[in-house]
Amino acid sequence: MRSVVLFYLCFLLCLCLGVACVVCVSLWNTRWRGGFAWNGSALQFNWHPVLMTTGLVVLYGYGAVLYRVPLTWGQNKLPWKLLHASLMLLAFILSVVGLCAVFDFHNAKNTPNLYSLHSWIGISAVALFALQWVGGMAGFLLPWTPVSFRKLLKPTHVWFGGSILTLSIAACISGINEKLFFVLKGNTSASYGQLPPEALLANSLGVLIVAFGLVVLKILSNPKWQRPDSRPENTAYSPLLQEDNE
Amino acid sequence: MRSVVLFYLCFLLCLCLGVACVVCVSLWNTRWRGGFAWNGSALQFNWHPVLMTTGLVVLYGYGAVLYRVPLTWGQNKLPWKLLHASLMLLAFILSVVGLCAVFDFHNAKNTPNLYSLHSWIGISAVALFALQWVGGMAGFLLPWTPVSFRKLLKPTHVWFGGSILTLSIAACISGINEKLFFVLKGNTSASYGQLPPEALLANSLGVLIVAFGLVVLKILSNPKWQRPDSRPENTAYSPLLQEDNE
Numbered sequence: 001m002r003s004v005v006l007f008y009l010c011f012l013l014c015l016c017l018g019v020a021c022v023v024c025v026s027l028w029n030t031r032w033r034g035g036f037a038w039n040g041s042a043l044q045f046n047w048h049p050v051l052m053t054t055g056l057v058v059l060y061g062y063g064a065v066l067y068r069v070p071l072t073w074g075q076n077k078l079p080w081k082l083l084h085a086s087l088m089l090l091a092f093i094l095s096v097v098g099l100c101a102v103f104d105f106h107n108a109k110n111t112p113n114l115y116s117l118h119s120w121i122g123i124s125a126v127a128l129f130a131l132q133w134v135g136g137m138a139g140f141l142l143p144w145t146p147v148s149f150r151k152l153l154k155p156t157h158v159w160f161g162g163s164i165l166t167l168s169i170a171a172c173i174s175g176i177n178e179k180l181f182f183v184l185k186g187n188t189s190a191s192y193g194q195l196p197p198e199a200l201l202a203n204s205l206g207v208l209i210v211a212f213g214l215v216v217l218k219i220l221s222n223p224k225w226q227r228p229d230s231r232p233e234n235t236a237y238s239p240l241l242q243e244d245n246e
Numbered sequence: 247m248r249s250v251v252l253f254y255l256c257f258l259l260c261l262c263l264g265v266a267c268v269v270c271v272s273l274w275n276t277r278w279r280g281g282f283a284w285n286g287s288a289l290q291f292n293w294h295p296v297l298m299t300t301g302l303v304v305l306y307g308y309g310a311v312l313y314r315v316p317l318t319w320g321q322n323k324l325p326w327k328l329l330h331a332s333l334m335l336l337a338f339i340l341s342v343v344g345l346c347a348v349f350d351f352h353n354a355k356n357t358p359n360l361y362s363l364h365s366w367i368g369i370s371a372v373a374l375f376a377l378q379w380v381g382g383m384a385g386f387l388l389p390w391t392p393v394s395f396r397k398l399l400k401p402t403h404v405w406f407g408g409s410i411l412t413l414s415i416a417a418c419i420s421g422i423n424e425k426l427f428f429v430l431k432g433n434t435s436a437s438y439g440q441l442p443p444e445a446l447l448a449n450s451l452g453v454l455i456v457a458f459g460l461v462v463l464k465i466l467s468n469p470k471w472q473r474p475d476s477r478p479e480n481t482a483y484s485p486l487l488q489e490d491n492e
């Protein structure tokens with residue numbers, strides 16, 4: 001009982017931190033960076049931090065902890081599995097649009113793509129995310145995958161998922177840091193070194209992203225919070241896809 | 247047996263990646279950044295990436311996975327515990343000297359300290375590391391801590407340790423990225439966007455640091471690779487400090 005209460009406290013914290021990340025990154029790009037457009041300008045770039053934070057961090061994190069909610073354990077797994085896959089797909093789509101925003105912006109300015117360490121880490125996160133989604137789909141949703149293979153795949157899927165989130169966090173922190181050095185320069189009161197309100201907000205966004213990621217990784221790593229393997233209810237509903245107890 | 251072989255493969259990978267990180271960061275700062283000094287110049291700054299990578303990432307990671315080596319399981323835990331604490335203390339000292347290098351450099355140039363997101367994440371990692379070391383010392387090495395409290399503290403200590411490593415990785419990636427934007431600028435063939443050899447080496451260092459961190463976190467997260475709780479050998483040797491089975 002104590003473990004369930006503790007879980008819901010962590011889960012609530014995770015939900016709140018996720019919302020706070022999305023609010024902060026949107027506020028930063030609306031209030032200080034001039035808002036949004038899709039015309040190759042800096043306003044198009046602004047979609048990049050908003051979509052990567054929302055997709056690759058927040059929605060991804062929400063999707064990852066979904067199975068840990070004890071409320072879902074007594075229920076058939078399949079609908080939750082489909083919700084997990086859908087949330088991850090939405091997270092992936094937002095990330096890809098977020099990448100398009102920055103590629104278009106670079107191309108319009110004749111700036112090279114994928115040269116910085118930030119971009120190397122970020123593109124690796126998205127590429128591994130694509131692999132993970134396809135692997136997860138093939139391994140856990142297609143009916144012909146043997147249950148024994150699913151059992152073998154599951155710990156790798158969970159660890160790989162945590163690793164992708166770690167990459168996303170590193171990409172976000174380096175990206176926010178880089179952006180602030182680009183836009184808050186010179187020896188004025190608005191320079192990064194003077195910590196103007198924009199810098200305080202964006203640094204806080206970075207701290208929130210790290211806190212969110214650590215709470216998600218904490219939820220994923222606690223064995224007590226894992227959905228129990230076998231449930232009689234699991235076998236009650238298997239319309240199209242093979243049900244499994246992995 | 248298969249699990250032990252897999253462990254040693256991961257452990258070997260971890261050792262090699264750690265050495266590769268130290269070699270790369272030293273090579274970068276010797277070959278391209280002019281080497282080292284302690285005089286407030288950019289050469290003093292060069293100690294910062296070398297000491298943070300060596301201390302806060304590599305030695306820290308080596309210290310973290312020490313208990314997982316099956317070779318140590320049949321032996322008394324106390325000497326390994328002291329080695330763990332010593333490695334972590336050395337890692338902490340290197341990190342603090344690495345921080346002094348950058349503070350001195352900033353002060354000599356009248357640059358503010360602790361304003362960037364990189365510095366916020368980095369200083370949080372070092373501060374939490376200090377707390378973790380003191381908490382670990384008090385909880386696991388002092389003889390009057392009850393065994394029941396040690397058992398309670400252990401999962402928190404392990405999770406906190408992984409979180410500090412995640413913060414260190416994010417700090418390293420943002421730091422390397424920031425440094426490369428600072429030093430490789432302008433529209434020459436040596437600008438960051440043209441990916442000159444220095445950028446390739448330092449970006450690769452970032453990738454190696456992430457890979458090292460993920461292997462360490464993988465080793466820490468596998469329950470099969472945890473030192474078994476109770477061993478009769480544990481009680482054979484307890485000279486000064488209370489032996490425990492936590």
